[in-house]
Amino acid sequence: MKRPLSWSMRFALALSAVFAIGTLSAGGLSYLFLSREMSQRFLADVRSSAESLARIASTGDRTDLDEEIRAQVRSSRNGASLFAFVDAASGQTTGSLRLSAPFEGARRLLVGRDIPAGAPKQADSAEAYLAFGIRTEPGWVIAARDEAWVSENGEILVQTTASSLALAMVLSIGLALIIARRNERRIDRMDRVLDEVGAGRMHRRIGDGGNDDIADLAARVDQMLDRLETGVEAIRQVSTDVAHDLRAPLARLRMRLEPQALSGTLPADARREIGSALMDIDAISATFDAILRLARLQSGTVGRRHDPVDLV
Template identity: 80%
Template sequence: MRFALALSAVFAIGTLSAGGLSYLFLSREMTARLSADVRSGAESLARIAATGDRTDLREQILAQVRSSRDGASLFAFVDAGSGQALGSLHVAEPFEGARRLLVGQDIPESDVTGTESAEAYLAYGIRTDLGWVIAARDEAWVAESGEILIQTTAWSLVLATLLSIGLAVVIARKNERRIDGMDRVLDEVGEGRLDRRIGDTGNDDLAALAVRVDRMLDRLEAGVASIRQVSTDVAHDLRAPLARLRMRLEPQALSADVPTETRHEIGSALIDIDAISATFDAILRLARLQSGTVARRDEAVDLAALAASVHEILQASAEDRGHTLDLDLPMMPIKVEGDEDMLSQALTNLVANAIGHCPPPTHVRIRAGLRDARPFLEVSDNGPGIPEADRARVLERFVRLDASRSVSGTGLGLSLVAAIAALHGAELVLEDNGPGLRVSMVFHSIAPEASVLTKS
C-alpha cells in the first residue's frame, strides 16, 4: 500500500511539474504573440503616416478607437509639430519601441473605463515624419488564459490523483490479499500441513513467485513423505524379528537352568526389546493417522465420562510415582463427535507425559468442559513446563527436550496427540500453567444431540 501511494505521489508531482512548465511556456508564447500583434498594429498606422496624409491617419485612428470600445486595445497619435495627442491612449511622453504601461501610473484610469480587468498594457511606439503612432493592448487575456490553464491543470491533477490513488489502492489491496494468502499457506506448512498450496492463477510476478513456491512445497512434501515412509517401513519390517527374538529370549529368562546373572541380563534385554517394539508401534500408529488410512468412527463421545475413565485407569500409576492426579468435570455431559478410542488414547498420552516427565511430587489435573461455547479436554501440571520456543517443536516426531535421552519415552506421544486432534478437527493448545504446562484439545462444536441435553 505504501509503495502504491508513493507511486501516486510521484505521479502527482510529475503532473504538477508538467502543468507548471506548460504554464510557463504558454505565458511566454502568448506574451510574444501579444507583442507581435501590438507591433503589427503600430506599423500599420506608421505606414499610413508615411504617406504624409494627416487626415487619413486621424480617420484610421478614430476608426480603431471606435472598433475597440471595450478598452482592450488603445491607440494614439502625437503630432510632432503641435504636440497634440489623438486617440484613446494618453501618455506623458511619446516613446519608440516596446514598453509595458501600468494603469494608474503610465496610463490614466479614465482611458480604460471600458474594462475592469486591465492592470497593464503592452505598447509599441514608432516615430514618423508626422509624429508618434502608438498601439497598445491589455495583458488581461494573457492572465486569464494562464488562470484557465492553472484551473484546468489543477482539476486534471485532482482527478488524475484520485483516479491513480483509487487504482493503486485497488491493486495494492488485491496484491495484499494475495500476499496474505501466501503467508497463511507458509504458516500452515510451518505447522506441519505440507499439503497446503498457494494456487495463484494470475499472470504477474506474484503468480510466478507463487508457482515457484508451490513447486518447492511439492518437493518438500515428497521429501518428508519419503522420510516418513522409510521410518514406517523400517518399523514394520523390524516388528516381526523383534517379536521372534522376544519369544526366544523369554523362556531363557524364566528357565531355572540359566544362571541368575544371565537371566537378569536377558530380562534387561527383554525390557529394551519391549521399549523398541513400543516405539515401532507408535511410529506405525502415527503414520496411519497422518496418512489418513485410519477410519474414524463418528459417534457421540462424552468428554466427562472419557476423562473419568482415564483418571480411574492412571490414578494408581500416578500415586506410585509420587504424583497427585485430580479430576475436574462439569455437572452435565459434554459430547462431541469422534472416535472414543482415539480420544482416550490422546488423553492417556497427555496424562502419561505429565506423570513421566515431571519430578515428584507433581499435581496433575484432568479437566473437561466448555470454553467460549467450545468443548475441551485439558491436562495441566505444576511441573517444570516447556519453554514457549519449544512448544511447537515438541509436536514433531522423535523430539525430546531431554538432550541426554535419560528419561524414558519415544518422543512420539505428543505427535500422536496432535495427529488425533487434527483427525477430529480439534485445536491442540500448549500454554503456560504458571508454573507447569497446560495442554488443551479444543473442539469446534458440541455434538448435535448433546446441545439439546445441555440446554435442558
Template identity: 40%
Template structure:
C-alpha cells in the same frame, strides 16, 4: 450466502498491504508520475503565457504600424478618423490608440501618457498611463510606439486576457494533476492489492509447508516474476513432498517390520522369567532384555504414531471438546502417579472449547507430564493450567525442575534428540516430537519458556468456531 471476512483478518490484510513492497513501489511510481505531471504544468504555464504575451505585443505593433500607414497614405485627417473608428468599436479598453504631435501634445486617442516612446513596452493603468473616465486602475497593457514625421502613433492591447488564460491554465493543470493523482493512486492500489494477494497465497503455501503440510500448491498462471517464483516453489514442493513421503514411508515400514520380531522376541523371553530353576543372574539378564524389548516397542509405536499424525490419519476424529475438562480428567488420573513418585501435581483450569482429537491431545498432555515426572527430582511441583488468551486456548505445563537450556529448546522437538544429562535416563527422545506433531495437526503450536526455575511448556490451540 457468502461469508463476511472477520474484522481481524481484514485488519491483518490491510496491514500487510500497507507494509508491502508492491505498494511502496506503486507509491514511488505514483510520485514520479505526479512529479512529471507537475513539472509539465510548471513548464507549460510560462511557455503558454509567454507565447500569448508575444502575440499581444505583435498585435500592438501591427496596430501601430497600421496607424502609421494610414497617416502616410491619407494624412492626419484620415488618421484621426481611423483612430476614432477603432475606439468606437473597442469595448472595455481592450485596445488603445493614441497620436502625439512633435511637441509632445496628445492630439487624439483614448489614453494618456506622460511622454511618448518608441518600441514595445508593458504599461499598467494608474502607474504608467491614465485611462479616461471611471476606468479601473491596475489594468495591464502591451503597448508599441512608432515615430512618424508628424509625431508618434501609439497602440496597446489589454493583457487581462493573458491573466485569465494563465489562471485557466493553472486551474486546468491543478485539476488534471488532482485527477492524475487519484487515477495513479487507484491504479497503484489495485496493482499492489493484486500483487499482495498473489504474494499472500505464496506465503500461505510456504507457511503451510513449514508446518508440515506439503500438499498445497500455488495456483498462479502468471508469466511475470511472481508467476515464475510460484512455478519454482511448486516444483520444489513436489520434490520435497516426494522426499518426505519416502522418508516417512521408510521410517514407518522399518518401525512396523521390526516391531513384530521384537514383540515375538519378548514373547519368547517372557516364559523364561517364570522359570524357578533359572539362575538368579540369568533371570536378571532376561528381565533386562524384556525391559529393553518393551522400550524398543514403545519407540516403534511412537514413530508409527507420529507418522500417522503427520500423514493426516488422525484428522477424521476431530470433534468439539472442552480442553479444561480434558485436563481435569488427566489430572485425576495422573495425580496418584505423581504422589507415588513424590511429586506434586496441581491443575487450574477454565472451560475452553476447542476442535480436536481428544485421544491425541490427551496423549500429548500426558507426554509432557510424564516428561516432568521423569526429569524432575523428587518433590517437584508440577502444575497444569488452561485459559483463553485472545483467540487462542492456552494450556501450560510448568515444573520447577532443571529446565532446558535456551539454545536447545528448538532442538528438543527433533526426533530422537535428547539432552546430554538425559542420555542415561529412560525415554526415546520422541515425546516432544509427538507433542509438536499433534499441535501442528490441530493448527496450534508449542513453545518452551524458562519458569525460573524449571520449564514451562505452552500449548496454543485455536478456539472452536462454535
C-alpha cells in the same frame, strides 16, 4: 501494536510522490512556456497594429490615418484597445489614448499613472495596457491593448493545468495503492500457507494466478512444497515400512528368548540378562507400534480416540 507499512505500500507511496513531483514540475514549466508564448504573441499583435498605422502615417495622408484610427476605436468599443497619433509639429493627439509624452518601442502603461483613470474610452476593468509606439516623419503612432486578455488566459491555463494535474495525481496514487494492496494480499496469503505447512498441513498451496514476479515466486514456492511433501511422505513411508518389517523378527526373537528366561536350569545371571533383553525388545516393539499408529493417524485410515489421561 500498529502494523508497519509494507514494502509494497512504501514503494507505491514513493512512486506516487515521484510522479507528483514530476507532474508538478512539468506543469509549472508548461505554464511558464505557455505564458511566455502568450505574452510574445500579445506583443506581436500590438506591434502589428502599430506598424499598420505607421505605414499609413508614412504616406503623409492624415485623412486616411484619422479614418483608420477612428475605425479601430469604433471596433474596440469596450476599450480593450487604444490608439493614438501624436503630431510631431503641433503635439496634438488624435485617437482614444491620451499620454503625457509619446514614446517608441514597447512599454507597459498603468491606469492611473500613465493613463488617466476613468478615461471615456478606457475599459472598466483595465489595470494596465501593453503599448507599442513607432516614430514616423509626421509623428508618433501608438497602439495599446488591455492586459486582461493575458491574465484571463493565464488564469484559465492555471485552472486547467491544476485540474489536470490533480486528476492525474489522484488516479496515479489510487492505482498505486490498489496495486500495493493487491500485492499485500498475495504476500499475506503466502505467509498463511507457509505457516500452515509449518504446522503440518503439507497439502496447502499458494496457487497465485497472476503473471508477474510474485506469481513466479509463488509458483516456485508451490513446487518446493510439492517436493517437500513428497520427501516427508517418503520418510514417513520408510519409517512405517521399517517399523512394520521389524515387528515380526522382534516377535520371533522374544518367543525364542522367553522360554530360556523361564528355564530352571539356566544360571541366575544369564536369566537376568535374558530378562533385560526381553524388556528392551518390548520397549522397541512399543516404539514401532507408536510409529505405526502415528502413520495411520496421519494417513486418516483410523479414527482418533479421545481418552482421559492422568497428567500427574
